Amino acid sequence: MKKLINDPANVISDALLGFAAAHPEVRVDHENRIVVRGDAPVQGKVGLVSGGGSGHEPLHAGFVGPGMLDAACAGEIFTSPVPDQMVAATQAVDGGAGVLHIVKNYTGDIMNFELAAEMVEADSGTQVVSVVVDDDVAVQDSLYTAGRRGVGATVLVEKIAGAAAAEGRSLSEVADVARKVNAYARSMGLALTSCTVPAAGKPTFDLPEGEMEVGIGIHGEPGRRRVPVAPANEIADMLVSPILGDLDFTGGDGVIAFVNGMGGTPLIELYVMFNEVTQILAKAGIPVARSLVGPYITSLDMAGCSVTLLKADDELLRLWDAPVNTPALRRGV
Amino acid sequence: MGAEAVDAWIREFARLIAANKDELTALDSAIGDGDHGTNMDRGLTAVVSMLDAEPQATPSALFKKVGMTLISKVGGASGPLYGTAFLRMAAAAGDEVDLAKVLRAALDGVIARGKAEPGDKTMVDALAPAVDALEAGAGLAAAAEAAAKGRDATIPLVARKGRASYLGERSAGHADPGATSVTLLLTAAATTLGDQN
Missing domain, CATH: 3.40.50.10440 (Dihydroxyacetone kinase; domain 1)
Incomplete structure (x- = not known):
């Protein structure tokens, strides 16, 4: 460690x-x-x-x-x-x-x-x-x-x-x-590596080099399945499809799309993912009304990401756009 | 049984938790989040310091302080569950501690707080058989044995509560950490209280 x-x-x-x-x-x-x-x-x-x-x-x-x-x-x-x-x-x-x-x-x-x-x-x-x-x-x-x-x-x-x-x-x-x-709102996450809890000193779970865990939790809890590492466009589909299958996101004012880093993944990869997510949403006829990209709810040093979609309406968008002044999220002030 | 006997019981429980800390954490790493040993040891260490600093005059007062200390120090799910158990024991302990009665109250408290049923692969699976044994007139050694059997019976179970439930079928094959620490509580009672009950 x-x-x-x-x-x-x-x-x-x-x-x-x-x-x-x-x-x-x-x-x-x-x-x-x-x-x-x-x-x-x-x-x-x-x-x-x-x-x-x-x-x-x-x-x-x-x-x-x-x-x-x-x-x-x-x-x-x-x-x-x-x-x-x-x-x-x-x-x-x-x-x-x-x-x-x-x-x-x-x-x-x-x-x-x-x-x-x-x-x-x-x-x-x-x-x-x-x-x-x-x-x-x-x-x-x-x-x-x-x-x-x-x-x-x-x-x-x-x-x-x-x-x-x-x-x-x-x-x-x-x-x-x-x-x-x-x-x-619905979310789905993925891990490329385990996280390491400082007091434990070793990775929480073993994830071989060529594999990733789909459906990971933010504490390293296991997900739905382990699959071979895939390109970003396929990963985006593995994350977005179950979300769209769980709630009908069409017919509103679009979505607030949030691609979150798990702590060990660089921002450049999160933007690669965000691009893939928007393409899937475009094909599904779901406009992206607002976005958030970055590590905001992490799992120590885990590499990976999660996708969260929130079906928006006027009220939610107005409140989303309202000023906020915190150490990690600041705008409109 | 007076406050001194209860004091000895809790100290022995703390000693067993410390001695089995790594095993509890290993069990929790297999099906939970790997902190049961660390969290319980932190809580019981605080309990022992409290007992050293503020000896309690009655079993009821002692159970209450133990419960409040665990709620304040343990965190996770174990803190509220063990804390509630000891607070209920405090309420059930009269002038004379009837172990079957106070442990029944503890079990009811754990069930009320955690909403678990027997067979969900939780603390309840070790505590319930021990309480049943005591109520049937068995001694503490037999009650501790019943708890251990209950603990072992959690091995093939699929967890339905807590973080282990996310694993589904993969939670089978390991003993439940909570049932394991409850067994230590009963073992400590058998060692320190003997057949006082």
């Missing part, structure tokens, strides 16, 4: 120190491992709190700021944060209009956020509503699984719900917007 770290045990605290130094506009509570918008709580605005295991940077802390999240909780690598962190974050951003928890659909995240919401409501009476993101079509959603994983759509939910909250909408309205994004 070759990594730019001091001690595997201190990766998260060291990174948070660097994050605080680089972004003085946000507050970092090092003891609780939470990142809070500098001017929080914003009176009268719904507070948005998310969080999850570390290793997906810039998600979630990179999206804290005006127009997006009010606070993010950092867990251990690939491990849900604990309720104490979520309670502290919720209290820090409660501006009197309630707090929305944005939770990726993983067993640990669900249970810890559930406990946190119970603790907050018992303690302070602050109203908390949770929205679960589960957009990964690689997983069969059935009684026999933990359900679909929350992946790329999380970034879109945080941006769009953040814009809705900035407009001064109520907690239930912001939650409805977040649920709408989740309902209209």
Whole structure:
């Protein structure tokens, strides 16, 4: 393992120190491992709190700021944060209009956020509503699984719900917007290599040189199948076809198309992929209304990418275009 | 059974978790995300520090502190599940700890929090048979053996809960890490509490 770290045990605290130094506009509570918008709580605005295991940077802390999240909780690598962190974050951003928890659909995240919401409501009476993101079509959603994983759509939910909250909408309205994004978004990912968790020191799974894993999760969970490495146009088809097969993307105002890097893939390859994705969409008669290309929800040093499509309408496009000012996503300001 | 006995039980559980940390992590790497040993060891290490710093007067208070510490320190799915189990044990422990009663409460708590059923390849598969054995009048050694049998019975199962469920059929062939750590909890009880029950 070759990594730019001091001690595997201190990766998260060291990174948070660097994050605080680089972004003085946000507050970092090092003891609780939470990142809070500098001017929080914003009176009268719904507070948005998310969080999850570390290793997906810039998600979630990179999206804290005006127009997006009010606070993010950092867990251990690939491990849900604990309720104490979520309670502290919720209290820090409660501006009197309630707090929305944005939770990726993983067993640990669900249970810890559930406990946190119970603790907050018992303690302070602050109203908390949770929205679960589960957009990964690689997983069969059935009684026999933990359900679909929350992946790329999380970034879109945080941006769009953040814009809705900035407009001064109520907690239930912001939650409805977040649920709408989740309902209209689908994702599928692919790994060319495994990631290496610093504390483990070796790759999470073996993936031979000539093979790739289609349907990978963002923690190195296995996907649908292993296939020989293929050209980008074929890979794009392997990712986009199951998405289009799962939801009818025609007939709206086009899609917000998001090609995400898993952490170990250069941007130039993501643009090669984006070109292939747009060609498939053009053939399917689906216009690309907006785009996002880059590593926004990563899996440490994994090479690979994911594709997320969000079926757009006027409201979602307007909220997507609204100003945002965070360390990892900034425009219109 | 008083707070001292419960204290000894929890310390032995912490020792077994530390001694089996690598095995738990290896099991979790096979079908989960490879952190069960590390996370449980971090939580139980914090529990032992808490017990050293703030000895508790009653079993109920002790179970509660253990539960709160695990919720605060473990994270993942194990934190809320073990934390809820110990909080329920605190609520069920009266002046005299009836192990069958408190472990039944723990099992109910785990099921309520995790929504797992027997056969889903989870903690429940080791805890439920141990509770059944205790309720049938068996001693702790027999209950620990029932937990171990339940753990071994998870090997051929296909996981239906948690991260392992993403593997589908590929989750068969490995013991469930949660059922394995629950077996350590029962083994620790058998070692430290003997036939007190």
